[in-house]
Amino acid sequence: MTNPGHNPGHKRVVITGLGSITPIGNTLEEYWEGLMSGRNGIGKITLFDSSAHDCHIAAEVKGFSAAEYMPPKEAKRMDRFVQFAVAASKQAVADAKLEINELNAEHVGVLIGTGIGGLKVLEDQHDVYRTKGPDRCSPFMIPMMIANMAAGVTAIQLGAKGPNSCVVTACAAGSNAIGDAFRLVRGGYAQAMVCGGTEAAVTPLSVAGFVACRAAAVNRNDDPSHASRPFDKDRSGFVLGEGAGILVLEEMEHALARGARIYAEIVGYGATCDAYHMTGQTPGGADAARAITLAMKDGGIAPEEVSYVNAHGTSTPINDPNETSAIKIALGAHAYKVSVSSTKSMTGHLLGGAGGIEGVASVMAIYHDRVPPTINLDNPDEGCDLDYIPHKSREQLVNVVLSNSFGFGGHNVTLAFRKFVP
Amino acid sequence: MTDEQIFDKVKSIVVDQLSVEADKVVPGANFQNDLGADSLDTVELVMALEEEFDVEIPDEAAESITTIQSAVDFIKAKSA
Numbered sequence: 492m493t494n495p496g497h498n499p500g501h502k503r504v505v506i507t508g509l510g511s512i513t514p515i516g517n518t519l520e521e522y523w524e525g526l527m528s529g530r531n532g533i534g535k536i537t538l539f540d541s542s543a544h545d546c547h548i549a550a551e552v553k554g555f556s557a558a559e560y561m562p563p564k565e566a567k568r569m570d571r572f573v574q575f576a577v578a579a580s581k582q583a584v585a586d587a588k589l590e591i592n593e594l595n596a597e598h599v600g601v602l603i604g605t606g607i608g609g610l611k612v613l614e615d616q617h618d619v620y621r622t623k624g625p626d627r628c629s630p631f632m633i634p635m636m637i638a639n640m641a642a643g644v645t646a647i648q649l650g651a652k653g654p655n656s657c658v659v660t661a662c663a664a665g666s667n668a669i670g671d672a673f674r675l676v677r678g679g680y681a682q683a684m685v686c687g688g689t690e691a692a693v694t695p696l697s698v699a700g701f702v703a704c705r706a707a708a709v710n711r712n713d714d715p716s717h718a719s720r721p722f723d724k725d726r727s728g729f730v731l732g733e734g735a736g737i738l739v740l741e742e743m744e745h746a747l748a749r750g751a752r753i754y755a756e757i758v759g760y761g762a763t764c765d766a767y768h769m770t771g772q773t774p775g776g777a778d779a780a781r782a783i784t785l786a787m788k789d790g791g792i793a794p795e796e797v798s799y800v801n802a803h804g805t806s807t808p809i810n811d812p813n814e815t816s817a818i819k820i821a822l823g824a825h826a827y828k829v830s831v832s833s834t835k836s837m838t839g840h841l842l843g844g845a846g847g848i849e850g851v852a853s854v855m856a857i858y859h860d861r862v863p864p865t866i867n868l869d870n871p872d873e874g875c876d877l878d879y880i881p882h883k884s885r886e887q888l889v890n891v892v893l894s895n896s897f898g899f900g901g902h903n904v905t906l907a908f909r910k911f912v913p
Numbered sequence: 914m915t916d917e918q919i920f921d922k923v924k925s926i927v928v929d930q931l932s933v934e935a936d937k938v939v940p941g942a943n944f945q946n947d948l949g950a951d952s953l954d955t956v957e958l959v960m961a962l963e964e965e966f967d968v969e970i971p972d973e974a975a976e977s978i979t980t981i982q983s984a985v986d987f988i989k990a991k992s993a
Binding site: 562563564567626627629630631634 | 931932949953956957960964
């Protein structure tokens, strides 16, 4: 099928490259294989001593070697969130076989979102400040810490001189970044955009903060692999994760002309705000439903065309029934025919990185006609009665995918992807 | 501390901070021209030397510490 919603004033935008550093795999292949096999990425926190905290678990990236992607001296000048972004971006650009040189550099941009940026650098340097004074703060403290450095340093590493910015919308940042990049290519402001989200916030302050605001799960410290359980009756909060997911979006004619492999087309972006509460959500999900509806309208998608929804599905008591309700408002009766899953059941919640790795998963679902499961879904909660693909991935025709991301601050974002037909 | 000990400590700090091979760190090596340091690197390097040798290196003095030897000489003079 073609793209019936296509506005002739816009350029069509396709995805030609994918990259990911995640708690269940450090390459695209490993990540996808992990999603298909229901791999759990959650374990005990090793990045710092969590004994004084109430939460001892997280979804950490395992065995990541920055040296694989950049010289050691450059890696030292990057906080972990930047290292993840650079690694995933290099994977994605190599996957796209997109050469960036003096002929096209000004037309290739970078747009990478994050929730908090270089939090570890901030925490460490604050310790230096308090114990040794301001004179001992590193000259690299500011450049390593600021959130836009994922986008900035990635551009340095790739030589990409096109539009460059950073979106900071908490758990929606990765999806907002992809959506904003989509609009740039669609509107003719860039030929290609390296976009997505990154986060490396498994730190003492961050875990303390998420426990304090009652968002993180604290009752399964001894059973980490079952702690992230979206839509399940026994869920009690999310599990913090880290990593980066990056997509190469490219103007369709440009991709076709160079014979690029096209994974899928990105066709819709809906963004709304609850304007309700700093951390809560509009009860009943009406404003989240509007984001879904807007993405569908943007892409000319009727509810019956939707094959799969990659849910925000954080495993918090508030989100899961609200999101279910939002899906029902947006899709009507078709909500009961569509498959929905939360890959956060396996990867944990990557905050600003979630929209990135979930965008990658959404595109792969279309490309492979397979959908990832919601693991740990033993007993769906009341009000959670959709097909959440419990436990095992499945093969199905996947033509249209919607990916939801909802962030603290009331940011609601939905991206719509479609199987590509020229 | 002997001259050799000072040199060895300076060398190991430079190798660590600038991620360069030890055999490049010779007395005449210039931080920016020979060892790939940029302006932020040299600020951090001076801070590391202050910390390691427990000396103060004011900004005007720091400006003239451009080579391994000049770093060693400064520290020797301060420790005397």
